[in-house]
Amino acid sequence: MFPEFTLRFARLPERFYLRFDPVPVPEPRLVVFNRPLAEALGFDLDAFEAQGAARWFSGNRVPQGAEPLAQAYAGHQFGHFNPRLGDGRAVLLGEVTDREGHLRDIQLKGAGMTPFSRGADGRAPLGPVLREYLISEAMHRLGVPTTRALAAVTSGERLFRRVPEPGAVLTRVAASHLRVGTFQYFAARDDGEAVRMLADMAIERHYPGLLTAEQGEGERYLGLLEAVADRQASLVAKWMGLGFVHGVMNTDNCTISGETIDYGPCAFMEAYSPTMVFSSIDEQGRYAYRNQPWIAQWNLARFAETLISLIDDDQETAVAKATEVIKRYEPWYEAEWLAVMRAKLGLEREEEGDRELVEALLEAMQAGRADFTLTFRRLSEALEQDAPALFELFETGDGLAAWLPRWRERLARETADAGAIAARMNGVNPLYIPRNHQVERVIAAAVEHDDFGPFEALGEVLAEPFTEQPGREEYTQPAPSTERVFRTFCGT
Numbered sequence: 001m002f003p004e005f006t007l008r009f010a011r012l013p014e015r016f017y018l019r020f021d022p023v024p025v026p027e028p029r030l031v032v033f034n035r036p037l038a039e040a041l042g043f044d045l046d047a048f049e050a051q052g053a054a055r056w057f058s059g060n061r062v063p064q065g066a067e068p069l070a071q072a073y074a075g076h077q078f079g080h081f082n083p084r085l086g087d088g089r090a091v092l093l094g095e096v097t098d099r100e101g102h103l104r105d106i107q108l109k110g111a112g113m114t115p116f117s118r119g120a121d122g123r124a125p126l127g128p129v130l131r132e133y134l135i136s137e138a139m140h141r142l143g144v145p146t147t148r149a150l151a152a153v154t155s156g157e158r159l160f161r162r163v164p165e166p167g168a169v170l171t172r173v174a175a176s177h178l179r180v181g182t183f184q185y186f187a188a189r190d191d192g193e194a195v196r197m198l199a200d201m202a203i204e205r206h207y208p209g210l211l212t213a214e215q216g217e218g219e220r221y222l223g224l225l226e227a228v229a230d231r232q233a234s235l236v237a238k239w240m241g242l243g244f245v246h247g248v249m250n251t252d253n254c255t256i257s258g259e260t261i262d263y264g265p266c267a268f269m270e271a272y273s274p275t276m277v278f279s280s281i282d283e284q285g286r287y288a289y290r291n292q293p294w295i296a297q298w299n300l301a302r303f304a305e306t307l308i309s310l311i312d313d314d315q316e317t318a319v320a321k322a323t324e325v326i327k328r329y330e331p332w333y334e335a336e337w338l339a340v341m342r343a344k345l346g347l348e349r350e351e352e353g354d355r356e357l358v359e360a361l362l363e364a365m366q367a368g369r370a371d372f373t374l375t376f377r378r379l380s381e382a383l384e385q386d387a388p389a390l391f392e393l394f395e396t397g398d399g400l401a402a403w404l405p406r407w408r409e410r411l412a413r414e415t416a417d418a419g420a421i422a423a424r425m426n427g428v429n430p431l432y433i434p435r436n437h438q439v440e441r442v443i444a445a446a447v448e449h450d451d452f453g454p455f456e457a458l459g460e461v462l463a464e465p466f467t468e469q470p471g472r473e474e475y476t477q478p479a480p481s482t483e484r485v486f487r488t489f490c491g492t
């Protein structure tokens with residue numbers, strides 16, 4: 001059933017990983033399977049059969065050609081460096097080439113205790129597995145670069161967390177699992193050769209354009225830093241435009257590919273609040289919504305540090321060049337963010353005062369505690385006249401009332417007509433996002449009653465986030481005050 005493996009990471013020298021076969025689980029049962037993704041990856045689905053699939057996706061059977069391993073990596077967690085993290089519960093089976101010709105990592109998360117487990121059980125509870133499945137797939141449909149979810153299998157084990165929970169294994173698909181933390185692991189050991197091998201692999205897999213450019217070696221590695229900074233700027237701008245809070249932007253959760261990874265305590269905001277934090281362990285608010293662009297920059301600076309000796313033989317010159325790139329991230333990010341926000345407001349032209357216009361709306365939303373997603377969605381109803389459904393979202397509508405005429409005056413300088421602008425806006429402002437109370441509800445049904453119907457139903461809605469789906473209005477609704485979610489827990 002599996003496509004052919006093209007092993008890349010496993011061909012690196014042994015210090016990059018520890019060979020490790022998934023620990024079998026007692027009763028694997030396939031509970032979710034992503035057929036379209038499997039097809040895109042080149043799986044042979046004629047041979048598909050749920051029991052067999054459960055054995056593959058639990059790790060009970062290792063597919064032919066795979067060489068399972070746990071990757072080594074380090075990372076700054078909440079600002080503190082840990083020189084040895086690594087895959088404590090994930091196993092990379094290997095890479096496959098998808099239908100578009102891109103290499104994709106296939107990883108089992110929750111595959112058992114590895115030499116990197118540091119005393120933890122190596123397993124993943126069903127709740128967090130379903131959460132990652134649902135939110136990563138929703139992000140993909142929302143147009144955000146992200147790891148994907150191929151399958152979820154329950155293991156038949158019970159795990160002991162805050163309360164006993166069923167165990168599960170998630171099959172995760174990624175452009176690669178190279179992280180800033182992977183580079184840090186080797187840089188912290190002064191293993192320049194390993195850092196160079198990682199950088200070469202990253203260039204080959206994610207930035208092949210750098211190979212053809214006529215330039216010296218140092219320029220190429222500086223180019224890698226620039227390219228990663230550029231992708232992170234664009235990624236975080238997309239998060240910001242959706243009200244998404246990642247929750248654990250540690251350097252081990254910051255990919256070199258520019259994909260979102262590790263959906264632990266993440267969530268989409270409802271009432272707009274720039275200081276919003278969801279993670280129960282983020283006491284200082286380090287990873288609050290408004291800090292995300294600057295945390296990404298901080299992570300990039302840590303990445304830059306690992307590349308210094310590759311950028312220039314002269315350390316001072318290398319540091320100066322790298323610092324320059326890290327500084328330039330700021331205008332790159334600002335430009336990406338403004339482009340995202342302009343599109344949300346239906347603006348195609350670029351004008352001087354656009355930033356202030358966006359900020360004024362955000363201020364009105366904050367004052368009115370307006371739902372982030374629905375405010376932008378309903379703006380398209382207010383292009384020409386005041387829309388009651390929009391005002392309903394605001395506890396106090398004065399700010400909005402003052403803002404709308406400013407926006408309409410600005411829209412008058414756009415060339416498209418109102419119908420075209422509305423259509424464009426509805427193509428970037430989703431109606432359906434994975435709202436936390438809905439996510440919690442469908443997870444509870446699966447975990448407590450073994451009922452995956454609500455999970456499937458929510459997944460179906462989220463597959464078409466920009467298209468109004470009659471009869472599914474409840475999915476658009478913010479949490480009732482009794483169900484508001486202010487804290488989410490790390491899926492460990």
Ligand code: AMP
Pocket residue numbers: 085086087088089090116117118120121122123124248252253262264490491492
């Ligand atoms: P995460 O919070 O998922 O990004 O994980 C941070 C680190 O903790 C990684 O090295 C994980 O492999 C490790 N880890 C998280 N949960 C577990 C677990 N249940 N068993 C072993 N290692 C874990």
Ligand code: MG
Pocket residue numbers: 252253262
């Ligand atoms: Mg992680």
